[in-house]
Amino acid sequence: MELANETTVQEFILLGLGAAQQTRFLLLIFFAVLYMLTLAENITIITLVHVDAHLAQLPMYTLLSNFSLLEMCYVTTTVPRMLFDLASPHGIISFHACFLQFYIFFSLGCNECFFISAMALDRYLAICHPLRYPQIMSQTFCYTLVAACWVLGFLGYILPVTLISRLSFCGTNIIDHFLCDPEPIMSLACPPIKNTPLVCQFSMNIIVILGNLFFVALSYGIIILTLMKKSSSEHSQKKAFSTISFHLLVVTLFYGSIVGMYVTPGAENQSQISKVVTVFYTAITPFLNPLIYCLRNDQVREALGRLLRRKERWLRRKVIT
Structure with missing residues (x-):
């Protein structure tokens, strides 16, 4: 990335x-503990799904175990x-570490959008088409x-990472953030930056965020609507709504957090x-999601x-022997 002054x-x-x-120091302790708890929660879920024969056969928990793996990668990209x-x-x-973090972090964010949509699809099929659910959401389709x-x-x-990495950067190299986020990085670029912001906005905001949000x-x-129309028992309906x-x-x-960040004009x-x-959304939600979902x-x-x-x-047998 060569500047005008070579x-x-x-x-x-x-x-x-x-x-x-x-x-x-207080923030260091807080986020270190939060990070370890997040890893422990998600490792527990992945272990349970793979060890327990019942959970391993259910598509929802296959999706959730991969979602937990995603959350571990997601939080590890930024918190350490x-x-x-x-x-x-x-x-x-x-420079290269910054753009590597940029690419992995936002790719994992895109992954999270797609996994939330996949889990919404799974719940839609299970509740709205219960008789066809086992055939549609087969193990092959789930994988x-x-x-x-x-x-x-x-x-x-x-494409967005490639375009931004090819920009020329003028003056200061100080990013007013704790991670390599596209908006602070592009604010350091020499004009003209052409259509790079528009490409980033379209690929991230329109296609990934708003597209998946609409589907979900x-x-x-x-x-x-289906649950409200069903004449099932009050207990099962209450459980489904829960x-x-x-x-x-x-x-x-x-x-709510990413729309405020990357879709709302001026928030960045x-x-x-x-x-x-x-x-x-990088440290708190990965900690809360396992508690909420699983x-x-x-x-x-x-x-x-x-x-x-x-x-x-197993421990008792070990002690006896």
């Missing part, structure tokens, strides 16, 4: 959260770097859906608000109980 940008400086020195910057006075990141979510997520942001809203809207309400909570937490220019919102679920709690009892029996 120098080359080799690194950027991340300003981080902008916290006062006396609060940096944030912790490093909180512990270190210098937030220096190389194909999972593969499509992973592939589409990592393909979706190749439509799916859950049809599900709610499950859907928790799913909608995850959708609201995720899409408010630096401190941008950091707070980004912290929320660990409150009866089937997951029963599977956890079976695993713990199996572990207890």
Whole structure:
């Protein structure tokens, strides 16, 4: 990336959260604990789904185990770097490392949009077409859906990252953020930057965010109407509404924050608000999602109980022998 004065940008400086020195240590401890808890929650879910024979046969939990893996990767892309910057006075990141983080972080964000849509599709088929659900959501179709979510997520942001990485950068190399976000990076670029912002807006906002949000809203809207029309027992209807309400909570937490960040005009220019919102969907929601989706679920709690009892029996046999 050569500048007009023939120098080359080799690194950027991340300003981080902008916290006062006396609060940096508290934030470091808080996010370190939150990160470890997030990993523990998601590892627990992945282990349960793969160890428990009952959960492993259910498409919803195949999707959730991959979603948990995604959340682990997602939070690992940003939080360790944030912790490093909180512990270190210098937030220096190389040019290539910055754009690698940029690509992986936003690709995983795209993956999350697709996985939320896949889980909405699964619930739509299970509730609106229960008789055809086993045939439609077969193991082969479920694995194909999972593969499509992973592939589409990592393909979706190749063009924007490539275009932004080819821009020339003038003057300061300071990014007023704790991660390599496209808006702060493009604000450092030399004019003209041509149609790069429009391409990023179209690929990320229109196709990925709003496209998936429309699909999810439509799916859950049809599900709610179907449940209201069904003459099933009050208990089963209440249970279905409870499950859907928790799913909608995850959708609201995720899409509420990213729509405010990347779709609402002008939101990206408010630096401190941008950091707070980004912290929320990069560190807080990956911690909350397992609690909302799985660990409150009866089937997951029963599977956890079976695993713990199996572990207890194994330890007893080990002690006896």
